[in-house]
Amino acid sequence: MIPFVLTAIFALVIYLILTAGSGNLGVWSASEIIAGIALALVTAGVTRRFLCRSGNYRMANPLRLLLIPVYILGPFLVEVTKANLDVAYRVITGNIRPGIIRVRSGLKTDLGIFMLANSITLTPGTITVDIDEETHDLFVHNINLAQGEESHESIQDHELFAIADLPAWIRRIAE
Amino acid sequence: MITDTIVLICLVIGILFNALGVLGLLRFPDVYTRMHATTKATTFGSVFTALAVIIYGGSLYYGTADPQYITLIIHTIIAALALAFTNAVSSHALARAAHKSGIKPAQAVVDRLGEARR
Incomplete structure (x- = not known):
């Protein structure tokens, strides 16, 4: 569960950095935020085994x-x-x-x-x-x-x- | 006006370091020392040209408040970071492959890796 959440947050942050400046909700548009959350969940579902492979969450x-x-x-x-x-x-x-x-x-x-x-x-x-x-x-x-x-x-x-x-x-x- | 000057200075520094990288490629004796000149000096130069783009975009955003310049700035930062990371990893891979395939460092005063391999 923890690897899934961490991977999802990491993917969402990367997506938001890449799409900054797209609208007026903060600096993002609402559609970009929704698309980012959906994609982050899919990414986390597929790759949750890889990011936290060492089993240590100090980072x-x-x-x-x-x-x-x-x-x-x-x-x-x-x-x-x-x-x-x-x-x-x-x-x-x-x-x-x-x-x-x-x-x-x-x-x-x-x-x-x-x-x-x-x-x-x-x-x-x-x-x-x-x-x-x-x-x-x-x-x-x-x-x-x-x-x-x-x-x-x-x-x-x-x-x-x-x-x-x-x-x-x-x-x-x-x- | 002042940002134009800063952008020009950054571009000149960047191109100067890129030119020094090319000069090092022609002057140094073997693959390792050439890699010092070409990969690192050019990364530093390219980071400076990226910095010029960032300052220019920042000044345009300050004048127009158009969010497309934020996108430009962030994408330039990501490009510079990607350049730095791939550069470090690929030059390490090149040096390791060169040493594994038996290329001795020219003019070297010591080769601890060759001693450890033996």
Whole structure:
């Protein structure tokens, strides 16, 4: 029952976001709202097994969901901007020192690993190449390793980011 | 007038980063470093062009109060988010496939993944 309700609410919110600006009931027309509710119930009936597959409802907490846009617009955007300028500098000068390093994350949930791996990949200069399924270590291709960094067996995840501590944010959101 | 200037600045920044991505594709030595330039820099540039559309739509909505501009803004935000997500996942998939098919990172000082595979 709970997966059905959560999937229905999720589908309805997505539908309302996509059709915003269609009328004068709020910003939606009455027909769009009715169609949205009907479609959300059908969607939930068909796909209720998939959204909550882990059997853990901590992401239904609205505070955690609100933290996601704060995370994307705040520390993540700062980090991406800084890294973009760095890669732009390296494109022009050709001054690179690439290598694949092992990064310890310590995250346990699938969503946490997913968010950290995607944050690393979207930050220019670092790509997550592979994941160690047992220890949840990430293999990260880094375009410019610091001197001496290659001699370490592995590094902690927050050492990848220069300004903001993104792994701490992800831990707050997803674990 | 002022929004026109901001829109122009956003467009110039976006096109500049897209051009740098192309330049990186030509300059860097192997598939991994090229991926740094082409996928990430172009995402940043495209997000800036999307931001220009959002600001332009916002200024038009402020002038006319026509709800179609809200639709335009929201759809642009969704396009930018979809671009960011698919970009991250697909560049990870490309890098993993390249490493699995045996392409060594050129000029690399260390390759922990290759050591772990052995």
